[in-house]
Amino acid sequence: MRQSQTFDPALHQAGSPAAEGACSHHAGGSSGDCAGEAVVSFEDRDGQWQSGCRTALEELVERGEIEPLGQGA
Numbered sequence: 001m002r003q004s005q006t007f008d009p010a011l012h013q014a015g016s017p018a019a020e021g022a023c024s025h026h027a028g029g030s031s032g033d034c035a036g037e038a039v040v041s042f043e044d045r046d047g048q049w050q051s052g053c054r055t056a057l058e059e060l061v062e063r064g065e066i067e068p069l070g071q072g073a
């Protein structure tokens, strides 16, 4: 299970789309379902922090890649 948490721009490289609140999960253009605004920060397979929108969060949780957010937050 990879790390994930509520979206935090500070985790992402300054000047990148993720640092500005955009979803990097869908940035490759593979999906038309991007909700736009990032709500989650998570580590990808390479240990890099990525940002994900609402849709990305649902997809990743469904695939068991990250845990759902919101416990105690």
Ligand SMILES: [Zn+2]
Binding pocket: 023, 024, 025, 026, 033, 034, 035, 036, 052, 053, 054, 055, 056
């Ligand atoms: Zn997205």
